[in-house]
Amino acid sequence: MQTLEHLREFGWSGFLVLALLAGLSVVAMCGVLSVLVVVKKLGFVGQGVSHSAFGGVGLAALLAALGWLPDSPIAQLAVVVLFCVGSALGMAAVSDRRTVPVDTAIGMFLVGSMALGAVLTHIAQAVAAERGRSGIVQSWEAILFGSILTANWSDVLVGWVVCIAVLLCAWWFRRPMLFWAFDEDSAAAFGVPTRFTKTLLMILLALAIVVAMRLAGVVLATALLVLPGAAALKLSDRFWTVTILSVSIGVLGLCIGLVASFELSWQPGPCVVLAMTILFALSAVWARIRGGGSALATPAAV
Amino acid sequence: MPSPAVEFSGVTFQYPGAPAPALDNVSLTVNAGERLGVLGPNGGGKSTLLKLMLGLIEPTAGSVRVCGMPPRSARAAGVIGYVAQRADAELSMPLSVREIVTLGAAWRVPPWSAVPTAARARVQRMLELTGADAFADKPIGKLSGGQLQRAMIARALAADAKVLALDEPTVGIDAAGQKLFAELLARVHAELAVTIMVVSHDLRAVVAGSDRVACLARRLHSHTSPQGLTPQVLAELFSHDVAGLSGVLAGMHVHAHAPSECCEHEHARADRTPTTQGTPRADA
Structure with a gap:
């Protein structure tokens, strides 16, 4: 099996281990939020x-490409996070006013940001090529579907x-957040x-999605926020059990997906999402x- | 003289862009420990009255006080226990009845602290008082309509509310469930002497658990005991031109329903409303 040979040969410094460590951070937070x-x-x-990312x-x-931002993943991540948070708050603000239906507001931000991203990436590639810095602009494929196998220690x-x-943050605000999530008007x-x-x-x-993009790309990042929670809710109706199951399903999907990707030489992002889809099924x-219900006892959620 | 728990003084409220005010110069006092029913047709301003009381909207004119405080302060102080129409809640939430009721009592507890023993004891007492202790460990999504209503009342009471406000509490509940609901309100009132406001278009829900009934159709039409609700009062209330539609409806022949007929019609429609569980609700 290639995976075991790779691990034996490269140990902790192998790209598969780095991908796994980066992926675990993503599925842990996405599993809880999911x-x-x-x-x-x-x-x-x-x-x-x-x-929007x-x-x-x-x-x-x-x-x-213009040289106005340091060529570091943290600086670029900060820009993407700010952009995503702005979009998320914009969607919430537009939908709160109720002059535009919620799904229309989301749709507008979604296509607007995609179009802006396409235009800006195109310009960035041209500018970078002109200045001999082509390597700093990610490929379309990496943006859309993720490139976790290139993760390094800083990622x-x-x-x-x-x-x-x-x-x-989620733990700190768990009580008001649970109250709000259950019954917004009464809350x-x-x-x-x-x-x-x-x-x-x-x-x-927004923060979780920006980091998840590294694993699954823009197109598939949402899957990491939907599939683990949806699968866990099928298995239990107790909050902490659901949360633990959701993270576990995320971890399992990540491991299966990465190994499948390595063995079959397929894209890792789609492999992870497909593995999670199968786990949901x-x-x-x-x-x-x-027939539903919880088999595991866990402490009270509140 | 009893102190007022809720006071509306000359309150007018008009939604932006609306042709007429939703509430027009309404003055209404609910004394501490009193049970008031607010009866009116759909669109008559009942929900607006509740939103004003909760401080979710500000009156265009007039003032509202709850336990002597502006509504926002009263809300922040947790003196209002609100039981919304149950369609608003996310019933797929994986929480038990006890956890939901505990949230009402303890959502303000600092994150690093466990829920205090006193709060847990209060939760247990309210679960017992409302009869929700029998299904306290059931997931909230697996309750019948009547059970869910009891859980929501227990949550409001566990928050140590001084004023219990119930919005359309009998929507989708059958006749037997309504009787149990009236008994529950009487028990809660006798035990805790809490001020209760029931807001509904359903005559039976309002009459069953009230000392006084305020008839609201944009304006306060009458303010009487349940026995004072004569057919004439109800006929005027339910045939009132609440939405200022007389211009729109000019030329159309509009029947004023007999009051009982109107309520029955609304109730029957509500009873047929499918629930989020996909099954008809009945009290356990």
């Missing part, structure tokens, strides 16, 4: 934010710093700061056979 995304029906919002990638590439570090920050009446909570979740989603079948 439960809220599925319950609050925010899958399309995730899609909107991840596609394309605009951010284009902007970062242009700034880097791993950024992934885990963002992951820990997102998970700490406002009980004094829960609903606007703050919604904005916070949007920012956490198996969960749905298992839930149908068992």
Whole structure:
């Protein structure tokens, strides 16, 4: 088996281990957020934010090509994060005003950012070629479908710093967030700061999506925020059990996907998403056979 | 003289761009420990009245006080327990009834602290008072309509609310469930002496658990005991031109429904509304 030979030969310095470490940071935070995304029906919002990232990638590439942004992954990540957070807050603000339907607002931001990203990436490639810096602009394929096999230690570090920050934030605000997620209108009446909570979740989603893009690309990043939670909710109706299962399904999907990608020489991002899709299908079948409900006891969520 | 729990003084509210105010010069006082029913047709301003009380919107004119405070302060202080129409909740949330009720009591507890024992004891007491302790460990998505309503009332009471506001509490609940609901409100009132406001278009829901009934159709039409709801009062209330549609409807022959007929019609329609579970709701 090529995977084992690779691990034996290169150990911790092998690109597969780096990809796995970077991927684990992504599936850990996406697994936790995924439960809220599925319950609050925010899958399309995730899609909107991840596609908005394309605009951010284009902007970062242009700034880097012009020499206005340092050629470091952290600087570029910061630009993409700011762009995504701006888009997420813009979507929330437009949909809150209720003058435009929510899905239309998301759709507008999604296509607008994609178009902007395409134009800016094209300009960035031309500028970079002109200045002899072609290597600094990512390929279309890497942006759209991810390139986790090229992850280095700085990617791993950024992934885990963002992951820990997102998970700490979600834990810190878990009570108002759960109240808001269950019953938004009543939460406002009980004094829960609903606007703050919604904005916070949007920012956490934007952060998770930007890091997830490294693994699965713009097109497939949303899958990491939807599939683990959807599969876990098929298997249990207890909050912590669902959360643990969601992260576990993410980790399992990542491992299966990376190994399949390495063995078959397929793109890693699509392989991981396909593995998670299969795990979701198996969960749905298992839930149908068992008739739902929780088999595992966990402490109270509150 | 009893102190007022909720006070609306000359309140007018007009939504931006609306041709007529949703509420027009409404003055209404609910005394502490009183049970008030607010009855009115759809579009009569009942939900607007609740939103004003909760401080979710500001009156165009007049003022609102809840327990002597502006509504936003009252909301922040947690003195209002609100039970919304149940269609608003995400019932796929993997939380048990006890967890949902605990959220009402303890969402303000600092993140590093466990829920205090006193709050847990209060949650248990409210679960028992509302009869929700029998299904406290059930997932919230697997309850019947009546069970869910009890859980939501328990959550509002666990928050130590002084004013319990219920918005259309009997929508989609059958006759037996409505009777249980009236008994539950009477038990809660006797035990906690909390101020209760029931807002509904359903005559039975309002009459069953109220000391006084305020008839609202943009303006306050009458303010009486349940026994004072004569057919004439109801006929005027439910045939009122609430949305200022007289111009639009000019030339059309509009029947004023007899009040009981109107309520029955609305109720029957609500009863047929499919639930998020995909099954008709009935009280357990």
